[in-house]
Amino acid sequence: MKPLSAILIFGLPVVVILGFWAMALFDRRNATGPRTATFIERNGWPVSIYLILGVGIWMLVLIVLPQLYMVDYSFHPKLPSSARGGPRDFYTLQNYQYFLFGSTQSTAEWNVTHLNAFWMTIVISIFITILNFVICYPMAYFLAQVGTPGQVRTYMLLLIIPYWVNELLRAFAFGILFGTGGVINKLLIGAGLLGTPIDFIGRDIALYAGLTYAYLLLMMFPLYNAIEALDHNQVEAARDLGAPWWHIHLNVVMPFAKPGIASGCTLVFMLAAGALAAPLVLGGPKSLWFTPIVYDRFYQAFNWNQGSAYALILLLTCIAFVLLVMRLFKVSFSEIAR
Amino acid sequence: MSADVDLDNVSIRFGDFTAVRQANLKIKGGEFFSILGPSGCGKTTLLRAISGFLDPSEGEIRIGGKSMVGIGPNLRPTALIFQNLALFPLMTVAENIGYGLRVRGVAKADRSAKVKDLLNLVALPDQGAKRISELSGGQKQRVAIARALAVEPQVLLLDEPLSALDLRLRQHMRNELRSIQRRVGITFIYITHDQGEALTMSDRVAVMNAGVIEQVGDGRSVYDDPKTTFVASFVGENNDFEGTVVSADGAEAVVDTALGRLKGRRGEGVKTGDKASLFIRPERLRIASNGETPVITADVSSQAFEGNATQLFLRGPADKMISVSLSRRDDLGPIATGQKLGLSFAPKDAVVLATGSTR
Numbered sequence: 134m135k136p137l138s139a140i141l142i143f144g145l146p147v148v149v150i151l152g153f154w155a156m157a158l159f160d161r162r163n164a165t166g167p168r169t170a171t172f173i174e175r176n177g178w179p180v181s182i183y184l185i186l187g188v189g190i191w192m193l194v195l196i197v198l199p200q201l202y203m204v205d206y207s208f209h210p211k212l213p214s215s216a217r218g219g220p221r222d223f224y225t226l227q228n229y230q231y232f233l234f235g236s237t238q239s240t241a242e243w244n245v246t247h248l249n250a251f252w253m254t255i256v257i258s259i260f261i262t263i264l265n266f267v268i269c270y271p272m273a274y275f276l277a278q279v280g281t282p283g284q285v286r287t288y289m290l291l292l293i294i295p296y297w298v299n300e301l302l303r304a305f306a307f308g309i310l311f312g313t314g315g316v317i318n319k320l321l322i323g324a325g326l327l328g329t330p331i332d333f334i335g336r337d338i339a340l341y342a343g344l345t346y347a348y349l350l351l352m353m354f355p356l357y358n359a360i361e362a363l364d365h366n367q368v369e370a371a372r373d374l375g376a377p378w379w380h381i382h383l384n385v386v387m388p389f390a391k392p393g394i395a396s397g398c399t400l401v402f403m404l405a406a407g408a409l410a411a412p413l414v415l416g417g418p419k420s421l422w423f424t425p426i427v428y429d430r431f432y433q434a435f436n437w438n439q440g441s442a443y444a445l446i447l448l449l450t451c452i453a454f455v456l457l458v459m460r461l462f463k464v465s466f467s468e469i470a471r
Numbered sequence: 472m473s474a475d476v477d478l479d480n481v482s483i484r485f486g487d488f489t490a491v492r493q494a495n496l497k498i499k500g501g502e503f504f505s506i507l508g509p510s511g512c513g514k515t516t517l518l519r520a521i522s523g524f525l526d527p528s529e530g531e532i533r534i535g536g537k538s539m540v541g542i543g544p545n546l547r548p549t550a551l552i553f554q555n556l557a558l559f560p561l562m563t564v565a566e567n568i569g570y571g572l573r574v575r576g577v578a579k580a581d582r583s584a585k586v587k588d589l590l591n592l593v594a595l596p597d598q599g600a601k602r603i604s605e606l607s608g609g610q611k612q613r614v615a616i617a618r619a620l621a622v623e624p625q626v627l628l629l630d631e632p633l634s635a636l637d638l639r640l641r642q643h644m645r646n647e648l649r650s651i652q653r654r655v656g657i658t659f660i661y662i663t664h665d666q667g668e669a670l671t672m673s674d675r676v677a678v679m680n681a682g683v684i685e686q687v688g689d690g691r692s693v694y695d696d697p698k699t700t701f702v703a704s705f706v707g708e709n710n711d712f713e714g715t716v717v718s719a720d721g722a723e724a725v726v727d728t729a730l731g732r733l734k735g736r737r738g739e740g741v742k743t744g745d746k747a748s749l750f751i752r753p754e755r756l757r758i759a760s761n762g763e764t765p766v767i768t769a770d771v772s773s774q775a776f777e778g779n780a781t782q783l784f785l786r787g788p789a790d791k792m793i794s795v796s797l798s799r800r801d802d803l804g805p806i807a808t809g810q811k812l813g814l815s816f817a818p819k820d821a822v823v824l825a826t827g828s829t830r
Binding site for chain 1: 575
């Protein structure tokens with residue numbers, strides 16, 4: 134590995150940590166009011182060290198470092214391991230160029246297949262996020278504000294138990310449901326509504342349904358938590374003041390639940406865009422989700438450098454999109470983590 | 472505009488539990504009417520039925536002579552002030568007050584003019600831009616009142632809105648509420664467990680216990696002329712001397728109690744041989760003057776000097792505790808604890824009520 138990469142990989146985290154440290158110090162120096170106990174004073178040395186090391190190792194070793202390796206990978210050409218760090222190893226944008234133009238040399242033609250898949254992945258993930266919200270909001274509202282404790286327990290169990298089945302099996306189950314000879318087609322034909330079966334898988338309906346279902350709970354729980362914190366008297370107060378039900382939801386419940394909505398939508402969008410199992414199992418012959426393409430870069434083309442570039446493009450686009458939406462809806466990070 | 476509120480045999484049941492039993496009330500337009508009772512007596516349930524959040528199991532509620540059957544809370548001419556106020560935390564003061572108008576599609580300019588008037592009415596001028604979290608308890612109270620009044624209700628329903636305030640503010644807000652009610656002239660129905668609030672503010676009070684309205688009347692009549700043992704002991708301090716009625720004729724009755732035979736006004740339906748209680752207010756008891764034969768003799772057990780009055784607690788025969796409130800006018804100077812005192816009262820100031828008497 135070149136010294137520059139080493140500096141990039143090991144130096145950046147240190148810079149980031151020092152930056153935050155400096156900000157915290159600056160904050161403390163400018164703080165008004167009585168001085169509060171420091172982190173270490175509050176928790177004692179052993180616990181503090183455990184917390185700092187625990188979170189530090191988790192963040193640094195398990196998340197930041199591998200990601201930084203990927204960043205570094207993505208700017209290098211594909212080389213056998215013996216040639217790494219040798220004269221043929223250099224910094225390059227060719228992996229990104231390949232994503233855009235389908236070639237590491239020419240820029241004559243767009244890489245239509247990959248760009249399309251990328252674009253569709255983003256658009257359909259947005260669509261799936263919205264669909265998830267539309268499905269979950271009424272349920273979450275019912276559970277959080279209307280249902281009796283007994284009903285809530287029952288519904289929660291019914292929602293959670295299917296998720297004991299692993300993701301791949303669930304995806305296959307959806308395949309069976311939506312197949313041309315599957316349960317849904319058989320029912321529709323049996324009921325005389327259809328003459329010939331619909332190719333749900335070929336039309337990607339199975340994929341969308343599978344993806345929507347896969348992340349339902351990740352929408353459900355943040356929404357439920359946020360709406361549950363709402364004092365029901367506020368709903369009644371709005372109603373008493375003459376508001377019709379939709380007005381109450383738009384102007385009282387949803388603004389209150391905004392952090393929950395934002396956190397649910399962020400989770401579902403990120404995970405749907407990065408889903409692998411459902412697209413692999415439920416994707417039709419023509420459908421192209423972006424993640425299987427990334428997967429192929431790694432394990433079919435054995436081009437880890439290109440795969441890293443692709444993964445990074447997806448990650449950065451998703452983050453940028455989420456930040457943009459958070460900005461639009463004026464939600465802050467601290468609210469999402471609430 | 473104010474409206475009458477009529478409750479016609481209203482019963483409200485939750486499963487096997489009867490929260491309100493055959494309530495009959497005629498609340499006049501423009502009246503400040505309180506429903507007084509201990510927690511769990513069904514008063515909030517009754518209020519929720521009037522505002523439309525729940526339907527009576529039986530009977531009918533009429534507002535302004537119009538039956539409210541099948542009319543939801545958003546369409547009734549009532550506005551409710553919640554116990555915890557239920558202000559919208561994400562809206563400003565002005566947005567809170569204007570919410571009902573916004574729902575009704577009132578244009579923005581008219582809305583802000585109206586909000587301004589209301590802010591003046593509740594003595595919060597120029598506070599419209601503040602966040603709810605920036606307000607004090609009393610200010611929140613006023614915002615809740617303004618928000619409810621904004622929709623020009625004919626009846627304002629208040630569910631113990633002062634219970635969260637400290638004593639001083641509570642007393643101040645009592646006067647404030649009363650004066651707001653006079654200015655806007657609409658019907659106020661006020662729910663409280665605090666008899667002080669009920670007596671000071673209201674034109675009339677309904678005393679409620681275990682789902683039943685026991686007595687309706689103005690403060691003076693409820694206090695001075697209780698019709699049931701519950702009303703006698705719940706509204707204000709009262710000495711309760713239990714016993715058996717030994718004679719009941721005309722306007723007076725005599726009860727044989729642990730303290731001896733005591734005479735008082737005869738409550739409705741009291742007959743000789745009934746188990747009954749004689750109720751006498753602490754301030755109606757006085758120390759027997761020299762030469763007078765005391766009605767009760769008891770030892771001073773403890774006392775509390777309260778400035779304007781002195782509270783005496785005496786231990787009578789059979790360890791019966793007696794509470795006496797001496798105003799300064801009757802003050803005999805320091806009284807030694809343990810001293811024997813003769814007490815006396817006028818029979819017209821005491822009332823004999825049959826035990827367990829209810830409406």
